[in-house]
Amino acid sequence: MRHADLISAKGVSVVMGTDQNRQLILRDIDLSVPQGSFVSLIGPSGCGKSTLLKVLAGLVSPSSGSVSIAGASPGEAARKRMIGLVFQDANLLPWKNAVDNASMLLGIADKSMSRSALRARGQEMLELVGLGDAAHKRPNELSGGMRQRVAIARALALDPAVLLMDEPFGALDAITRDSMGQSLLEIWQRTGKTIVFVTHSIDEAIQLSRQVHVLGIKPGRITQSLDVPLPYPRDASVAEIPEFVRLVLQLRGMLRSSHQPGDAS
Amino acid sequence: MSKQSVIDTSTSQPVSGWNAATSSWLPAVILLLVTIVLWEAAVRIFSISSFIVPAPSEIARSLVAQWDTLAQATVVTAGEILFGFLVSVVVGIALALVIVRFDWLGRALYPLVVLFQNVPKVALAPIFILWFGYGLAPKIGLILVIAFFPVTLSMLAGMQSVDRSLLSLMHSVGASPTQILFRIRVPHSLPSLMAGTKIAATLSVIGAIVGEFAGASDGLGYVIQFASTQLDTPLVFAALLLVSVLGIAFYYAAEFLERIVVPWAPKFSQA
Numbered sequence: 001m002r003h004a005d006l007i008s009a010k011g012v013s014v015v016m017g018t019d020q021n022r023q024l025i026l027r028d029i030d031l032s033v034p035q036g037s038f039v040s041l042i043g044p045s046g047c048g049k050s051t052l053l054k055v056l057a058g059l060v061s062p063s064s065g066s067v068s069i070a071g072a073s074p075g076e077a078a079r080k081r082m083i084g085l086v087f088q089d090a091n092l093l094p095w096k097n098a099v100d101n102a103s104m105l106l107g108i109a110d111k112s113m114s115r116s117a118l119r120a121r122g123q124e125m126l127e128l129v130g131l132g133d134a135a136h137k138r139p140n141e142l143s144g145g146m147r148q149r150v151a152i153a154r155a156l157a158l159d160p161a162v163l164l165m166d167e168p169f170g171a172l173d174a175i176t177r178d179s180m181g182q183s184l185l186e187i188w189q190r191t192g193k194t195i196v197f198v199t200h201s202i203d204e205a206i207q208l209s210r211q212v213h214v215l216g217i218k219p220g221r222i223t224q225s226l227d228v229p230l231p232y233p234r235d236a237s238v239a240e241i242p243e244f245v246r247l248v249l250q251l252r253g254m255l256r257s258s259h260q261p262g263d264a265s
Numbered sequence: 266m267s268k269q270s271v272i273d274t275s276t277s278q279p280v281s282g283w284n285a286a287t288s289s290w291l292p293a294v295i296l297l298l299v300t301i302v303l304w305e306a307a308v309r310i311f312s313i314s315s316f317i318v319p320a321p322s323e324i325a326r327s328l329v330a331q332w333d334t335l336a337q338a339t340v341v342t343a344g345e346i347l348f349g350f351l352v353s354v355v356v357g358i359a360l361a362l363v364i365v366r367f368d369w370l371g372r373a374l375y376p377l378v379v380l381f382q383n384v385p386k387v388a389l390a391p392i393f394i395l396w397f398g399y400g401l402a403p404k405i406g407l408i409l410v411i412a413f414f415p416v417t418l419s420m421l422a423g424m425q426s427v428d429r430s431l432l433s434l435m436h437s438v439g440a441s442p443t444q445i446l447f448r449i450r451v452p453h454s455l456p457s458l459m460a461g462t463k464i465a466a467t468l469s470v471i472g473a474i475v476g477e478f479a480g481a482s483d484g485l486g487y488v489i490q491f492a493s494t495q496l497d498t499p500l501v502f503a504a505l506l507l508v509s510v511l512g513i514a515f516y517y518a519a520e521f522l523e524r525i526v527v528p529w530a531p532k533f534s535q536a
Contacts, residue, residue, distance in 0.1 A: 059433050078437050091431040094529045095452050108448070109438040138529055158438065166430075 006194045007033040012065035025051050027219040040197045040209040048220025049198045053166050081109050084155030086165040090147035092139040099123050099135040102153040125153035145176040163195045206247045216258035223258040319499040327499035339507050342484040349408025350469040357416025365424050386411045390479035399480050408472030412465040419461025423454025456530035459523040466519040470512040
């Protein structure tokens, strides 16, 4: 383990299902994510990339292998509020307004915080994600992109070391998706969080991340990794430079070869 | 010029609130009035005896003549419905909470609750009279056994339909089962619970009338039964009319409550 690795997974396998029908979801995953990095996991559906994220979040225990987050187990890391989660669905509470949604998880994690302190923290996070004006709106008054911003604010309110994001922009339209990606990069650079980002979009992976890991199917395993040496800050125009196009093609090739199920390799 | 006037009287203008309300009520009111007129005409033309089918005018006359008796009976029945309804809601919610919170107890209770649902509850009325006498208690008991089920079922459905990733989020910050129950599951179940509550409101009216049929000395159910033994069919219909009014009133009260309790429910978000 290199010193700067915040997340380190070694030989992680996950077996699920009943005794009669055991399925190897993930096999022998080695993953290291440096502190402050932006790493994407990309792969075809069913490759177990969401399961891997859940293992890192401590929501699924690996059948074998070990995971450490800053030297702690994922469960301990979650208890120390080191992990912020964002899913494809914002999963906001429809009966709470944006600011209360943003501070909801923090309120559960830290029972000593007063209501007003929670509100202040929620408001601060909403401003960070560009929703300072929408604090009193209920989820049904917000657009899909705005709801997802609140979900990001809710994760950031915990002040986690790691942001684990499972296809967070997967349900958004292309234009919203682009602007969300830009906002996420800004937030990342401002806060210095370590981000692990699951996606099935090649462009998104190249545009956002410093490193991309490609997962193959049956069983899910990391087949190849690609460093993205494009300089930050990146804006939408990064997609026009030749290097970007070359990386996209390279990643596409990697993905295609990962589609073939591998066994005794 | 004529083109101009067409645009001026454009129907694409937003309909005012009062107009919108009238246009949604109007068809029902017209149909009701037409039915009453046809009914009145049919009874007169075919000279049907009023103890078989009384004319609307006959029912109205009976309603006015017997107003004191009917009003008093309405108050009694309304009290039973309200009390029975509240007990049903409280018991229904408590049962749902117990089933969800205590897993083993839930697995024991739920099949029994479903089994009990298949007992014809109307047939319990004489037994309740036997156990609890002729007072308020057997009516409340009967309303309870008829009306608690939709409350329990709808609340359970609501509590169990919480999104898995929301539960993952809660688990990721170490939320306890009790925190998940009261912060997430219960509020999440409210829209569904309110739908069940509206069904319970309607069933409470039925429960009260059945209870009064089985044995009572007061209330609209008693008036209906008494009047039919006297072949006073206009009075039967007058009492039936009041039962319907009570039913509608309770239903809309429950709907009003719904708007107050769950203004954020998906069904209101289009408005």
